[in-house]
Amino acid sequence: MADTVLFDLFGVIARQQSPSGQELLVAMASVSASAFWQTYWALRMPYDRGEVTGSEYWRQVAAALGTTFDDHQLARLIAADIASWSAIDDDMVALVEHTAASGRRIALLSNIPEELAVHYEQHHRWLKHFDVVAFSCRTGQTKPDLDAYRWCCQTLGLAPERILFVDDRAENIQGAKAIGMRTHLFTGPAQARQAITELDPVPRRR
Structure with a gap:
């Protein structure tokens, strides 16, 4: 699941x-x-x-x-x-916020240098919705190296098959698949929303 x-x-x-x-x-x-x-x-x-x-x-x-x-x-x-690198897709921010509001856990994995990471932290409050933020400049791991995905699994405390990875680059998708994650090659907000909708129900939190 x-x-x-x-x-x-x-x-x-x-x-x-x-x-x-x-x-x-x-x-x-x-x-x-x-x-x-x-x-x-x-x-x-x-x-x-x-x-x-x-x-x-x-x-x-x-x-x-x-x-x-x-x-x-x-x-x-x-x-x-x-x-x-500072422009965002408002439709995707809305999807992130909707997904978090549904009770589903979400995380972020990005190849990003420190100065740009600081910029996003200072200007985008929607980052607070993520349970885990894996900025490569902080973890020392970059996609598509398998350790970047393993770092996320370990920090989330989840087996790879519990995670759907959404990325727009085929080589990054292949890296996630190699450790057992489910994947979605991003082509637009509507398709991403559908892929998330098709996931297993949100587990009840105790």
Whole structure:
């Protein structure tokens, strides 16, 4: 049986990185878009795992691109990066709130750096609805590594088959399936709502 929902953040509850934000980051770095994004993603996982700070990450990006960013540029890049990931899907927030209000346990699993995690904590009160919030910068585990899903199971105190994992990326879905979670590949709020509706009844809390 599955009765608990584990949500991804970006691409599910929050929007993917905005095109305007992407353009601004490339312009601020003053390099070609192809070189910028190859470097941005190649160095991102240690940042998401909390192994480096925002300033350290952007210095690494600069070095890989053969340039330098001063302290003012670093601060602006960090702020622009946060802003580019800050839009949310109001319909999905409503679904999160509805699911929590039904008595069903919910949790959140996201690859996210510390500065962005702090932004969400400061600006989005709906995070309080989650029984467990697994931000990769705090757990040290990133999807699709199996330990990221195992961390959630252990912290929730549940076997994998008790959890429905909702994510928009196939590789992350495969990671969850590999440890025995039920999964839903996110394509929109209506389909996610239906998948949650089809779960086993909410267990009575004693």
